[in-house]
Amino acid sequence: MQVNAKTLNDTLYISLVGELDENSAGFVRENLDRDFSNTFCKQVILDLSNLSFMDSTGIGVLIGRYKKLKEKNIPIFLSNPSNHIDKILKMTAIYEIMPKLN
Template identity: 60%
Template sequence: MLVKNRVYNNTLYVLLSGELDEHSAYNTRITLDELFEHDNFKQIIIDLSELDFMDSTGIGVLIGRYKKMKDRKIPIFICNPSAHAEKIFKMTGLYEIMPKIV
């Protein structure tokens, strides 16, 4: 899993690239938590356009980040999910806490 990021207009943009499963979950958590620790943004947009694979472990990772950011009142949005990721998001209700933006 490769994580790219940039901050622009008070928004932290994060691009997840690769496969998010049990094997990559641990490092993805650590990388995202390090990025999310900073205070130079007011919202987070996670771009999944380069995510090749995700299973329910990925949902656990995203929900974990949501819980941490919720305390700081920083919303997280999802953009460019594959049809497959979208199916998992709808099934698990993830969009209720991390809305999809176009």
């Protein structure tokens, strides 16, 4: 599992690479929280194009990160989920709090 972050203008881009499940959740959570605490960005875009697998443990991780960013009034967006991850995200209504970018 990899969490790759870069800042461009006022946006923090984070790419998740690999499989997000119970085994990698702690690593992803820690890395995202560190990136969030070090940032002065105005928005976060989470790129899921290289996330090859995610189950509902990932939903818990995403909701947790949304709450942390909300405290700082920073919106977060999701981009490029695979069909199967898109299905899980829709099922759990995540896009209502983290809209999907087209």
